[in-house]
Amino acid sequence: MDLLLLSNSTSDEGYLVHARQAIESLADGRTHALFVPYAGVTRDWDGYAAQVREALAPAGIAVASLHEQADPQAAVAAATLIVVGGGNTFRLLQVLRQQGLLAPIAARVRSGAARYIGWSAGSNLAAPTIRTTNDMPVVDPGGFDALGLVPFQINPHYYNVEIEGFRGETRDQRLAEFTTLSPDTPVLGLPEGDWVRVSGNAFALHGPHAARWFLGERRWDVTAGPLALPA
Amino acid sequence: MDLLLLSNSTSDEGYLVHARQAIESLADGRTHALFVPYAGVTRDWDGYAAQVREALAPAGIAVASLHEQADPQAAVAAATLIVVGGGNTFRLLQVLRQQGLLAPIAARVRSGAARYIGWSAGSNLAAPTIRTTNDMPVVDPGGFDALGLVPFQINPHYYNVEIEGFRGETRDQRLAEFTTLSPDTPVLGLPEGDWVRVSGNAFALHGPHAARWFLGERRWDVTAGPLALPA
Numbered sequence: 001m002d003l004l005l006l007s008n009s010t011s012d013e014g015y016l017v018h019a020r021q022a023i024e025s026l027a028d029g030r031t032h033a034l035f036v037p038y039a040g041v042t043r044d045w046d047g048y049a050a051q052v053r054e055a056l057a058p059a060g061i062a063v064a065s066l067h068e069q070a071d072p073q074a075a076v077a078a079a080t081l082i083v084v085g086g087g088n089t090f091r092l093l094q095v096l097r098q099q100g101l102l103a104p105i106a107a108r109v110r111s112g113a114a115r116y117i118g119w120s121a122g123s124n125l126a127a128p129t130i131r132t133t134n135d136m137p138v139v140d141p142g143g144f145d146a147l148g149l150v151p152f153q154i155n156p157h158y159y160n161v162e163i164e165g166f167r168g169e170t171r172d173q174r175l176a177e178f179t180t181l182s183p184d185t186p187v188l189g190l191p192e193g194d195w196v197r198v199s200g201n202a203f204a205l206h207g208p209h210a211a212r213w214f215l216g217e218r219r220w221d222v223t224a225g226p227l228a229l230p231a
Numbered sequence: 232m233d234l235l236l237l238s239n240s241t242s243d244e245g246y247l248v249h250a251r252q253a254i255e256s257l258a259d260g261r262t263h264a265l266f267v268p269y270a271g272v273t274r275d276w277d278g279y280a281a282q283v284r285e286a287l288a289p290a291g292i293a294v295a296s297l298h299e300q301a302d303p304q305a306a307v308a309a310a311t312l313i314v315v316g317g318g319n320t321f322r323l324l325q326v327l328r329q330q331g332l333l334a335p336i337a338a339r340v341r342s343g344a345a346r347y348i349g350w351s352a353g354s355n356l357a358a359p360t361i362r363t364t365n366d367m368p369v370v371d372p373g374g375f376d377a378l379g380l381v382p383f384q385i386n387p388h389y390y391n392v393e394i395e396g397f398r399g400e401t402r403d404q405r406l407a408e409f410t411t412l413s414p415d416t417p418v419l420g421l422p423e424g425d426w427v428r429v430s431g432n433a434f435a436l437h438g439p440h441a442a443r444w445f446l447g448e449r450r451w452d453v454t455a456g457p458l459a460l461p462a
Contacts, residue, residue, distance in 0.1 A: 041407075041408040041411050041412060042404065042407050042408055042411050087408075088408050090368075091408070091412070130368065131367070131368050131369055131370070131371075132367065132369075133367070133368065134367070135400075135405070135408075136362070136363065136364070136365070136405040136406070136408060136409060137321075137361065137362050137364065137368055137375060138362055138363075138405075138408045138409040138412055138413070139362070139412055140362075140374065140375045143371065144368060144371045169366075173273065174366070174367040174369075175367070176272075176273050177272040177273055177318075177319050177322070177366075177367060177369045178367060178369040180272050180273050181272060181322070181369055181370055182369070
């Protein structure tokens with residue numbers, strides 16, 4: 001099982017540019033990707049697919065979008081590289097559940113038949129549930145269970161800043177709510193520009209910033225390199 | 232039907248101090264409140280109730296907490312002032328749903344038998360759904376429908392700031408996702424320090440900051456005074 005789970009897609013260098021080498025390495029010669037645009041809400045799926053198509057062309061990867069497929073089940077069953085874009089995690093999960101594609105995608109990636117690239121909502125989707133997304137619950141996804149491809153929760157766009165005059169919760173306070181109610185489930189706070197590479201049961205953190213593990217009342221930072229899961 | 236829907240509880244003046252006169256006016260001589268502490272996750276409900284008890288004492292209001300009641304249904308059925316505190320909206324909705332208290336609370340407030348004060352998650356709860364909460368979905372509430380006491384969505388702690396280096400969505404972008412998928416449902420972005428007073432079918436905005444309506448692709452700001460609902 002091979003996954004690339006990115007915190008985010010954009011940087012000053014351009015769309016997906018910061019991760020291009022990691023994407024090429026994950027693709028490992030695969031020349032066709034099936035893109036899942038369903039997290040896109042305020043952007044139309046045609047335009048979203050076009051942007052990803054353009055971004056992956058330099059890596060020699062041709063992109064077909066799931067929303068263009070006459071038979072989505074067959075498209076998933078044939079995919080060797082599944083790319084899940086960011087946007088709204090609730091909307092992504094809702095559409096995939098409505099189309100009956102969650103179990104087929106999970107099975108195909110778990111078997112090794114397809115590799116998986118996700119960013120933002122696409123990384124949330126790879127976790128057991130979407131309960132550590134930052135997104136607004138703009139639609140009811142019919143349950144929070146997701147693909148469960150990794151044994152920990154991911155919080156993309158991780159940062160912990162207090163904003164002057166803002167009386168709402170900081171990110172760490174939000175994640176502490178999760179770990180209070182689910183003390184045995186680890187959460188990885190993945191900062192902008194970072195990603196996790198999954199190869200079977202091995203995990204590695206890449207990128208410029210330290211990531212943070214949250215487990216029960218424990219918090220600790222980890223830097224790029226092999227990523228040990230919390231015991 | 233009388234409601235006081237606050238964006239937030241805390242200010243430099245102290246806990247609930249900014250809204251004390253509004254609370255006294257809403258209470259209108261009622262001397263006993265039933266407090267709902269279930270949005271509290273990282274704070275224990277005893278401590279939360281104690282804080283609210285202390286904050287409402289100067290207004291001459293004695294506070295009983297729902298979590299201390301042997302018969303929660305009977306407590307709701309007898310309440311004349313229901314106070315719903317902030318915290319995590321998903322947790323608040325989950326516990327009230329599990330206890331079968333959503334419909335009884337809504338009916339009691341709608342009939343005028345009880346008045347309602349909410350802040351943050353407690354204001355989200357008064358809306359038709361919790362789909363414009365800022366909170367993390369740390370638990371599955373079993374559906375997003377809420378009390379539906381007002382005919383619009385509320386986004387508490389409203390602000391729209393871009394954070395340097397943060398590639399996630401701004402608040403306005405998040406709310407645009409909601410209005411894209413639910414173009415006929417108005418959302419009121421309620422800044423820190425503001426509140427809405429509901430008296431029957433009349434609405435008024437109070438507080439120092441302009442609030443913002445979101446409806447479909449339309450956006451407009453409103454200042455303190457009578458609050459016209461979007462047509």
